[in-house]
Amino acid sequence: MLADLRTLVEIESPSRDLDALAASAEAVATVIENRLGGQAVLIVNEGGTHVHWAGGGETRVLILGHHDTVFPLGTLARRPFTVADGRATGPGVFDMLGGLVQAVHGLAALDDRSGVEILVTADEEVGSFSSRALIEERARTCGAVLVFEGAADGGGLKTARKGCGAFQVSIAGRASHAGLEPEAGVNALVEAAHQVLDIAALSRPELGTTVTPTVASAGTLENVVPAEATVVVDVRVESAEEKERVEAAFAGLAPRVDGARITVEGSIGRPPMPASAAAELFFLAQQLQPGIEAKAVGGGSDGNFTAAVGVPTLDGLGAVGGGAHADHEYVVIDAMAERAHLAAGLVKAIQHAPRL
Incomplete structure (x- = not known):
């Protein structure tokens, strides 16, 4: 598994770098074919190169993951793959290359791989816009989904995820000389300040809803009334009702400064994944590994999509470790074999159970 x-x-694989993603997909396909046999099919579209493998027979379970990472080319030179002190480190080891390896090796331990499909996408980190339809199609066909994103804290499985998305609020004002005639301008920065406060007030922490302005820009020079400003907002919700409320609130944002104009783009693209979607599969996991914990997390994954279309989905089956998207990202080596065995056990249980 470490090899x-x-x-x-x-093979670095930053999202949106189509050449790098193509090389990474080839490597993923080769690992799958070497360990499982058969042919891994490369699916190329505007989001990158996705990898699909099928074990034959009536499809029962989809192994879902992604091979794109958040790190730019050149990160590997600064932070090479390293094995030391019981940990494997390097860009993408936890999110989520370690999980892919564990899934493949878990399947390799099974004599019967019929009814199993693997889908490894190339654009999860940037919204899965090019792969969402394919993910949903294969999930519906298979009837159960195991997502190999990194484990929750302590090795728990992710049985619920918040819906998540981003909005960009663009503000158009009018420039003027800040000293000679500031009153002739329409200050986009002042309007942005009003909007940031109004937007932040949309949070409902007691309902699991967070609305967080994260990036803002405005102005050109210190003596010019700003004519343009933008505010980017991260949104997380636990329920469909909150998704609707927040999206409606963004659509209804109104200017507070005379003459300013507002344009809003974005949505909560990943719907919430309720705990009910994972209940049946988590029960199977508990039989295989008593004491394993269920965790609800704020981050989204492609499991949000499969749960939203009504397919039983269990997430967080990947590597035990931490530091996703950070320089200290790591995988606990001693847990890799155990997680591979859990993957194998879940697939076998689904193969022999009534269709979920």
Whole structure:
């Protein structure tokens, strides 16, 4: 498993770099074919190169993951793949190349791989816009989804996820000389200040809703009334009702400064994943590994999409570790074999159970 993990980590795969993603997809396909046999099909579209493998027979379970990472080309030179002190480190080891390796090796331990599909996408980190339809189609066909994103804290499985999305609020004002005639301008920065406060007030922490302005820009020079400003907002919700409320609130944002104009783009693209979507599969996991914990988390994954279309989905089956998207990202080596065995056990249980 460590050898395969090294292979994948050492082919950098930043989202939106289509050449790098193509090389990474080839490596993922080779690992799958070497361990499982058969042919892994490369699916190329505007989001990158996705990888699909099928074990034959009536499809029962979809192994879902992604091979794109958040790190730019050149990160590997600064932070190479390393094994030391019980940990494997390097860009993408936890999110989520370690999980892919564990899934493949878990399946390799099974004599019967019929009814199993693997889908590894290339654009999860940037919204899955090019892969969402394919993910939903294969999930519906298979009837159960195991997502190999990194484990929750302590190795728990992710049985609920918040819906998440981003909005960009663009403000148009009018420039003027800040000293000679500031009254002739329409200050986009002042309007942005009003909007930031109004937007932040949309949060409902008691309902699990967070609305967080994260990036803002405005102005050109210190003596010019700003004619333009933008505010980017991260949104997380736990329920469909809150998704509707927040999206309606953004659509209804109104200017507070005379003459200012507002344009809003974005949505809560990943719907919430309720705990009910994971209940049946988590029960199977508990039989295989008593004491394993269920965790609800704020981050989204492609499991949000499969749960939203009504397909039983269990997430967080990937590597035990931490530091996703950070320089200290790591995988706990001693947990890799245990997680691979859990993957194998879940697939076998689904193969022999009535269709979920």
